[in-house]
Amino acid sequence: MIDKIYCAQVKPEMEGQRVKLAGWVYRKREIKDKVFIVLRDSSGIIQTVFKEELSKEAYETAKKTGIESSVIIEGIVKQDKRAPGGVEIQADKIEVIQNVEFFPITKDASPEFLLDVRHLHLRSPKVAAIMKVKATLIQAAREWLLQDGWYEVFPPILVTGAVEGGATLFKLKYFDKTAYLSQSAQLYLEAAIFGLEKVWSLTPSFRAEKSRTRRHLTEFWHLELEAAWMDLWDIMKVEEELVSYMVQRTLERRRSEIEMYRKDLTTLKNTEPPFPRISYDEAIDILQSKGVSIEWGEDMGADEERVLTEEFDRPFFVYGYPKHIKAFYMKEDPSDPRKVLAADMLAPEGYGEIIGGSQREDDYDKLVQRILEEGMDPKDYEWYLDLRKYGSVPHSGFGLGVERIVAWILNLDHVRWATLFPRTPTRLYP
Amino acid sequence: MIDKIYCAQVKPEMEGQRVKLAGWVYRKREIKDKVFIVLRDSSGIIQTVFKEELSKEAYETAKKTGIESSVIIEGIVKQDKRAPGGVEIQADKIEVIQNVEFFPITKDASPEFLLDVRHLHLRSPKVAAIMKVKATLIQAAREWLLQDGWYEVFPPILVTGAVEGGATLFKLKYFDKTAYLSQSAQLYLEAAIFGLEKVWSLTPSFRAEKSRTRRHLTEFWHLELEAAWMDLWDIMKVEEELVSYMVQRTLERRRSEIEMYRKDLTTLKNTEPPFPRISYDEAIDILQSKGVSIEWGEDMGADEERVLTEEFDRPFFVYGYPKHIKAFYMKEDPSDPRKVLAADMLAPEGYGEIIGGSQREDDYDKLVQRILEEGMDPKDYEWYLDLRKYGSVPHSGFGLGVERIVAWILNLDHVRWATLFPRTPTRLYP
Ligand SMILES: [Mg+2]
Ligand SMILES: [Mg+2]
Numbered sequence: 001m002i003d004k005i006y007c008a009q010v011k012p013e014m015e016g017q018r019v020k021l022a023g024w025v026y027r028k029r030e031i032k033d034k035v036f037i038v039l040r041d042s043s044g045i046i047q048t049v050f051k052e053e054l055s056k057e058a059y060e061t062a063k064k065t066g067i068e069s070s071v072i073i074e075g076i077v078k079q080d081k082r083a084p085g086g087v088e089i090q091a092d093k094i095e096v097i098q099n100v101e102f103f104p105i106t107k108d109a110s111p112e113f114l115l116d117v118r119h120l121h122l123r124s125p126k127v128a129a130i131m132k133v134k135a136t137l138i139q140a141a142r143e144w145l146l147q148d149g150w151y152e153v154f155p156p157i158l159v160t161g162a163v164e165g166g167a168t169l170f171k172l173k174y175f176d177k178t179a180y181l182s183q184s185a186q187l188y189l190e191a192a193i194f195g196l197e198k199v200w201s202l203t204p205s206f207r208a209e210k211s212r213t214r215r216h217l218t219e220f221w222h223l224e225l226e227a228a229w230m231d232l233w234d235i236m237k238v239e240e241e242l243v244s245y246m247v248q249r250t251l252e253r254r255r256s257e258i259e260m261y262r263k264d265l266t267t268l269k270n271t272e273p274p275f276p277r278i279s280y281d282e283a284i285d286i287l288q289s290k291g292v293s294i295e296w297g298e299d300m301g302a303d304e305e306r307v308l309t310e311e312f313d314r315p316f317f318v319y320g321y322p323k324h325i326k327a328f329y330m331k332e333d334p335s336d337p338r339k340v341l342a343a344d345m346l347a348p349e350g351y352g353e354i355i356g357g358s359q360r361e362d363d364y365d366k367l368v369q370r371i372l373e374e375g376m377d378p379k380d381y382e383w384y385l386d387l388r389k390y391g392s393v394p395h396s397g398f399g400l401g402v403e404r405i406v407a408w409i410l411n412l413d414h415v416r417w418a419t420l421f422p423r424t425p426t427r428l429y430p
Numbered sequence: 431m432i433d434k435i436y437c438a439q440v441k442p443e444m445e446g447q448r449v450k451l452a453g454w455v456y457r458k459r460e461i462k463d464k465v466f467i468v469l470r471d472s473s474g475i476i477q478t479v480f481k482e483e484l485s486k487e488a489y490e491t492a493k494k495t496g497i498e499s500s501v502i503i504e505g506i507v508k509q510d511k512r513a514p515g516g517v518e519i520q521a522d523k524i525e526v527i528q529n530v531e532f533f534p535i536t537k538d539a540s541p542e543f544l545l546d547v548r549h550l551h552l553r554s555p556k557v558a559a560i561m562k563v564k565a566t567l568i569q570a571a572r573e574w575l576l577q578d579g580w581y582e583v584f585p586p587i588l589v590t591g592a593v594e595g596g597a598t599l600f601k602l603k604y605f606d607k608t609a610y611l612s613q614s615a616q617l618y619l620e621a622a623i624f625g626l627e628k629v630w631s632l633t634p635s636f637r638a639e640k641s642r643t644r645r646h647l648t649e650f651w652h653l654e655l656e657a658a659w660m661d662l663w664d665i666m667k668v669e670e671e672l673v674s675y676m677v678q679r680t681l682e683r684r685r686s687e688i689e690m691y692r693k694d695l696t697t698l699k700n701t702e703p704p705f706p707r708i709s710y711d712e713a714i715d716i717l718q719s720k721g722v723s724i725e726w727g728e729d730m731g732a733d734e735e736r737v738l739t740e741e742f743d744r745p746f747f748v749y750g751y752p753k754h755i756k757a758f759y760m761k762e763d764p765s766d767p768r769k770v771l772a773a774d775m776l777a778p779e780g781y782g783e784i785i786g787g788s789q790r791e792d793d794y795d796k797l798v799q800r801i802l803e804e805g806m807d808p809k810d811y812e813w814y815l816d817l818r819k820y821g822s823v824p825h826s827g828f829g830l831g832v833e834r835i836v837a838w839i840l841n842l843d844h845v846r847w848a849t850l851f852p853r854t855p856t857r858l859y860p
Pocket of ligand 1: 344353
């Protein structure tokens with residue numbers, strides 16, 4: 001392993017020290033008898049300067065080294081107020097691991113081209129910043145889950161039944177059987193609560209949705225929680241505490257990365273419990289009063305949610321949705337059978353739904369009836385129905401779309417930028 | 431939410447306190463005028479006793495309540511040396527959430543039946559213990575990765591090419607294209623190191639292997655690391671440090687769960703760096719000296735590895751495998767072109783391979799040649815080959831089979847017990 005230090009570790013107080021750095025040529029310019037190479041590594045960038053008088057060989061090599069070449073550079077740390085970070089390296093040695101004559105990504109590259117060469121685009125510091133924010137958000141979520149006593153479980157991706165409707169299932173041949181890719185781990189998490197009570201999982205989920213909106217991917221990361229003995233109001237508290245913890249820790253730990261994408265941090269700073277809660281009925285009233293054409297009983301899509309988010313400067317809940325627009329597993333509201341005990345969490349600034357949650361139907365007969373009403377076959381849900389036969393308990397849970405919360409936090413124009421290699425109906429490569 | 435406490439929270443020093451517990455009826459027996467219910471929750475079990483004189487109503491209800499019924503029990507903590515944990519609950523209240531007349535899993539259930547009703551089997555404390563050990567192992571891995579400066583990334587599952595050979599790919603229709611399920615995130619992690627240098631991911635991986643061995647699942651959890659600037663010897667150090675940290679922390683935090691499965695903790699305690707390292711050549715010599723019929727150049731399967739593990743009382747490495755039995759992306763050994771810079775980590779006690787790792791081929795021409803030698807088309811690896819064109823760097827990585835390390839630690843007879851809902855060629859349900 002190279003005994004290198006990272007760009008971000010070089011500090012003005014290291015003046016006069018000799019250091020070795022390794023990375024890629026991010027920027028290069030020649031001014032008179034000097035070659036400036038801005039070196040990039042995973043920590044950030046640093047300016048290095050090559051002068052002929054210091055080392056003719058290094059100077060000549062630096063001159064010939066192209067953008068995105070991999071290099072190892074050695075030199076002396078020198079304070080320089082004009083350099084980014086207040087330091088530069090007076091370099092006298094450069095080893096070129098691989099010289100690059102022409103790097104395909106240039107300043108005017110279109111979004112579509114950047115996605116075509118996503119494997120190269122990933123090295124951009126702005127893309128790396130997104131990935132760091134995503135990793136930190138998830139790490140924060142795990143910290144909260146650990147300290148709040150939730151057990152991580154690892155549910156299957158290859159499944160036999162739909163959770164969110166058969167129309168968006170990816171299907172495959174599994175030896176002599178047919179399998180589907182999981183749309184949600186929920187049903188399996190429900191099975192796990194009988195042993196572990198409070199469980200969570202982070203898995204890829206799949207939706208064969210043709211809809212090309214800025215908030216859909218065919219493959220996305222799904223953070224799901226499920227808990228025995230909790231009702232809808234309990235799980236909403238879990239949601240707001242978890243999301244607040246994720247956002248606050250990420251603000252602390254990734255402030256500079258976040259500021260690469262958004263100047264105004266108000267909504268993030270506001271993300272502290274309790275979040276505002278409005279009923280579906282109130283949401284419809286608000287929308288109608290703002291001239292949106294929607295009737296009670298209709299589902300809210302991205303457009304309606306966007307209008308609703310104008311009313312809030314932080315994430316908020318909409319609860320008490322009509323039964324017929326929500327999934328079969330949601331518990332009927334005992335005080336109003338037209339509704340289910342469901343709540344979505346919506347992110348502000350136009351982003352809309354980031355979490356869908358509900359209390360689950362724990363009554364065997366009611367669940368069978370709901371399956372039949374949806375035109376499905378209870379036979380396909382036999383094991384799931386068993387959970388309501390052998391010591392059923394009240395329970396609730398939710399799923400958070402990881403790329404959606406990243407997109408909101410970083411103010412991205414599409415969730416596809418929030419994942420390493422996005423998958424959409426037209427994009428499966430690279 | 432019920433203001434309950436967990437079974438494991440009830441301590442002898444709470445003598446005389448009134449508590450509320452919620453869970454499932456684990457065991458029940460009637461002795462004269464008493465009903466004993468052992469209550470189970472996610473934390474463990476506790477004995478509760480119902481006496482007619484304390485509450486006739488509660489006594490009568492307890493009497494009628496079946497195994498695996500969901501219940502809420504209230505009563506007074508009482509020290510009792512004969513009870514498990516040294517305490518029992520003198521119960522005067524029981525609320526039955528759902529009574530179960532007959533629970534399908536009985537003591538003499540066969541392994542196949544337990545897998546058929548896996549959704550119910552999961553509530554067994556012995557199964558919950560496996561899931562807790564798995565969660566703790568993974569949590570420990572993340573702690574080590576965070577403190578050692580690795581970035582978590584989220585690579586895709588839907589892919590266009592093979593990593594480990596086309597024969598074991600699951601194929602599916604992806605709109606108008608063909609997609610495969612990822613066998614390994616490796617190629618995508620290799621792309622990520624150009625921005626983040628040291629990356630890791632935890633994803634499900636898929637292998638359409640018909641082989642029914644005790645160490646194969648068609649879907650398994652895969653912890654993969656990839657690092658720029660590291661050679662094979664560097665990455666082996668990472669492997670032994672990571673695995674040691676995982677095992678030691680899990681021993682500390684899940685000792686009682688581990689002891690449910692193994693009495694002898696020697697090999698776990700021995701899991702400290704450095705691990706023994708033997709070359710493939712030495713491994714062949716050992717096997718031949720022990721009468722195993724194997725020639726230089728042949729691959730080691732589960733049987734050969736089992737024999738080899740008899741020589742070690744801790745995990746160990748076998749390095750320097752012949753090129754033609756290993757994957758196309760592994761770097762040729764400059765000192766012996768018949769070999770690649772690859773190392774597997776084998777777990778002792780017969781378990782064998784838990785990690786496969788290598789230095790990667792970073793030279794464009796050599797990699798193209800290897801792809802051709804394997805009878806594959808370089809066109810299919812165009813984006814991957816790009817990584818060797820634009821600032822290629824020496825790099826190495828590895829993949830750890832999560833269920834395999836769990837199986838070793840808990841001395842399980844098959845990896846299928848180490849996952850929530852195992853998937854094998856004949857099993858896709860529940
Ligand atoms: Mg919605
Ligand atoms: Mg092998």
